[in-house]
Amino acid sequence: MLQTSTQTPARNLPDALLTWYDRHHRDLPWRVSPAAAAAGKRADPYHIWLSEVMLQQTTVQAVKPYFWKFLGLWPKVTDLAAAPVEDVMAAWAGLGYYARARNLKKCAEAVATEHGGAFPDTEQGLRALPGIGDYTSAAVAAIAFNRQAAVMDGNVERVISRLYAIDAPLPGSKSLMKAKVTALTPAARPGDFAQAMMDLGATICTPKRPACAICPLRDDCLAFAEHDPERFPVKAAKKEKPVRLGAAFIAVTPEGEILLRRREESGLLGGMTEVPTTAWTSRVDGGATAAHAPFDADWEPCGLVVHVFTHFELRLSIFRAKTNRTDKQSTVGWWEPVENLERQALPTVMKKAISQAIPLAFAPR
DNA sequence: TAGGCGTGGCG
DNA sequence: TCGCCAAGCCT
Numbered sequence: 001m002l003q004t005s006t007q008t009p010a011r012n013l014p015d016a017l018l019t020w021y022d023r024h025h026r027d028l029p030w031r032v033s034p035a036a037a038a039a040g041k042r043a044d045p046y047h048i049w050l051s052e053v054m055l056q057q058t059t060v061q062a063v064k065p066y067f068w069k070f071l072g073l074w075p076k077v078t079d080l081a082a083a084p085v086e087d088v089m090a091a092w093a094g095l096g097y098y099a100r101a102r103n104l105k106k107c108a109e110a111v112a113t114e115h116g117g118a119f120p121d122t123e124q125g126l127r128a129l130p131g132i133g134d135y136t137s138a139a140v141a142a143i144a145f146n147r148q149a150a151v152m153d154g155n156v157e158r159v160i161s162r163l164y165a166i167d168a169p170l171p172g173s174k175s176l177m178k179a180k181v182t183a184l185t186p187a188a189r190p191g192d193f194a195q196a197m198m199d200l201g202a203t204i205c206t207p208k209r210p211a212c213a214i215c216p217l218r219d220d221c222l223a224f225a226e227h228d229p230e231r232f233p234v235k236a237a238k239k240e241k242p243v244r245l246g247a248a249f250i251a252v253t254p255e256g257e258i259l260l261r262r263r264e265e266s267g268l269l270g271g272m273t274e275v276p277t278t279a280w281t282s283r284v285d286g287g288a289t290a291a292h293a294p295f296d297a298d299w300e301p302c303g304l305v306v307h308v309f310t311h312f313e314l315r316l317s318i319f320r321a322k323t324n325r326t327d328k329q330s331t332v333g334w335w336e337p338v339e340n341l342e343r344q345a346l347p348t349v350m351k352k353a354i355s356q357a358i359p360l361a362f363a364p365r
Numbered sequence: 366t367a368g369g370c371g372t373g374g375c376g
Numbered sequence: 377t378c379g380c381c382a383a384g385c386c387t
Binding site for chain 1: 380381383384385386
């Protein structure tokens, strides 16, 4: 059947999006471009999985250097499986959400020992692995294995909520949105479709001031028709962030070593390295003093460090003392030369605390 | 199911 | 300056 030139070509929404993606996709280190994919190039499941875990609640810009570092240290998933967990934590330091690193290591071990070194190639098989939830299992299945899996992350939620003008607030409306994504996901190129939805959300359908004028889905979008796309997605009201107080103690020997210790395996900053601190409490009497130090020394106050976590704000009073090594102190943790601090699994809040006491601790050498 | 769990960039 | 929030997972 012929169409006259005045008719709009028959074109469904997934096709419109994929056509846009072919032309405007982002080039990312872990990604196979649509042209290369058409020529038969396949994404490496290890690369896709590693990038997806790093990208959980984390920006592309923050992930890129870590992605390269991990591939350099551990080129194959079996290399990562064989690595000491301390090395993995140290390499992850600064990226946040450290349970991801612990689960990354566990997942690599499971792939190596239970799956012969090859990732499961189905959504269900991937979903059973540590640190892989609804999003990541669908993403790896679609992108690395071309499975028709419905991928929904924060970007997709925004695009879908606008396309259909969904008024119900997140996270309650998630199942409704997931059903919409499932209905849209094509049998052909499901991985490109997922990446296209996310690219659209990241570059066009942005939280603020979306670029509707150049959006390939504009004609299908109810939020655009209503002239207020920023109204979506509707989200439940947030709770206020409490403040917690504490003190951190930086002990320095004449040899230039500082006292470090390891945090418990689970919970906040689990398995990461820290300087000795008091408990972080919600008391507001400002009671943090040298009396709470891990041992007696000539502690001098040297300022305050404020660090904002996801669910509370921490105000750490910093104390510093010159001291000599004794056996008693060594039961607290271990003494580490300052020039080795860069190799430790120190979360950002601890780097801030140490820098407050020793301004050049993390200076380039 | 709702809360715990990091960090850095951006408007 | 500061609130928002980014390719979520686990319990």
